[in-house]
Amino acid sequence: MTFITRFAPSPTGPLHLGHAYSAILAYDMAMDAGGDFLLRVEDIDQSRARPEWEAQIYDDLQWLGLWWPEPVMRQSERMDTYRKQLDWLWEWDYAFACSCSRRDVEAAVSAPQEGAEPPMGPDGLIYPGTCRNVRSFSGNFAQPENTALRLFMGTAFPFADHRVGEEDVFYFTETGEGPKGESGLIEFTAREAIDTIGDVVLARRDMGTSYHLSVVLDDAAQGVTHVVRGQDLFEATKIHVILQRLLNLPTPVYHHHRLIRDDAGKRLAKRDDARAIAKYRAEGATPGDIRAMVGLPG
Numbered sequence: 001m002t003f004i005t006r007f008a009p010s011p012t013g014p015l016h017l018g019h020a021y022s023a024i025l026a027y028d029m030a031m032d033a034g035g036d037f038l039l040r041v042e043d044i045d046q047s048r049a050r051p052e053w054e055a056q057i058y059d060d061l062q063w064l065g066l067w068w069p070e071p072v073m074r075q076s077e078r079m080d081t082y083r084k085q086l087d088w089l090w091e092w093d094y095a096f097a098c099s100c101s102r103r104d105v106e107a108a109v110s111a112p113q114e115g116a117e118p119p120m121g122p123d124g125l126i127y128p129g130t131c132r133n134v135r136s137f138s139g140n141f142a143q144p145e146n147t148a149l150r151l152f153m154g155t156a157f158p159f160a161d162h163r164v165g166e167e168d169v170f171y172f173t174e175t176g177e178g179p180k181g182e183s184g185l186i187e188f189t190a191r192e193a194i195d196t197i198g199d200v201v202l203a204r205r206d207m208g209t210s211y212h213l214s215v216v217l218d219d220a221a222q223g224v225t226h227v228v229r230g231q232d233l234f235e236a237t238k239i240h241v242i243l244q245r246l247l248n249l250p251t252p253v254y255h256h257h258r259l260i261r262d263d264a265g266k267r268l269a270k271r272d273d274a275r276a277i278a279k280y281r282a283e284g285a286t287p288g289d290i291r292a293m294v295g296l297p298g
């Protein structure tokens with residue numbers, strides 16, 4: 001099987017040193033294995049994606065010496081695929097409609113435990129379940145328009161990889177490292193997913209899809225065998241594994257890497273223009289300098 005990695009940036013700002021590290025690492029891993037490196041533009045958030053950022057991404061990556069086959073997959077062109085899978089999840093009751101605003105969720109989770117920190121999952125506050133049963137109570141089986149769709153995490157148990165004692169267990173292989181040093185075979189239970197992840201959004205009302213659903217479908221469609229990305233997405237991988245089981249998709253090997261931080265130890269964000277690759281280029285840095293800055297061999 002060909003070893004396939006990908007870099008999947010969102011064109012919502014300049015690529016910075018953190019992106020350079022992720023892209024070069026994925027590229028080097030594919031080249032070392034005699035495989036392929038693919039590029040994917042994650043532009044489902046059309047309110048923030050800009051053609052000029054997309055153009056800058058191609059330019060920066062080429063300058064870094066990376067090469068990828070054309071055409072590049074763009075998520076905005078795959079909305080029909082996402083919709084089809086959402087319809088299927090809806091039809092089989094793995095998803096439910098949710099009309100809660102962020103404020104509704106905040107109010108519902110903070111009410112019962114005043115003062116205490118509400119539980120957080122990889123996507124923020126863990127959904128308290130407000131809309132979960134509305135559909136069955138209302139007897140309305142048509143998918144409502146203009147609402148978000150959430151994964152009904154409680155339906156994940158039967159899709160687990162195996163049973164250990166009383167627990168339904170999912171797993172994936174990690175060749176890099178999670179934020180707590182997690183590596184090798186990573187196991188997690190369906191119960192843990194319900195308690196620490198919850199009913200995540202699969203389709204945002206304003207977007208018609210979500211990062212989680214799209215990334216899983218696209219990695220499978222592109223035949224990605226090794227997902228190389230930052231440790232900040234380690235916990236989200238559990239959502240991706242569950243979706244892969246539900247949608248009968250293969251699970252790639254995951255390689256989560258350390259994050260590039262600024263001098264104060266803070267992870268670089270899109271708005272850290274100061275560390276934009278374009279800025280270093282303008283100041284005369286070479287691709288080799290960028291490699292050295294992020295600790296990769298030249």
Ligand code: GLU
Pocket residue numbers: 008009010042215228229233
């Ligand atoms: N589009 C995501 C980002 O820019 C990439 C996520 C992934 O690699 O799975 O953070």
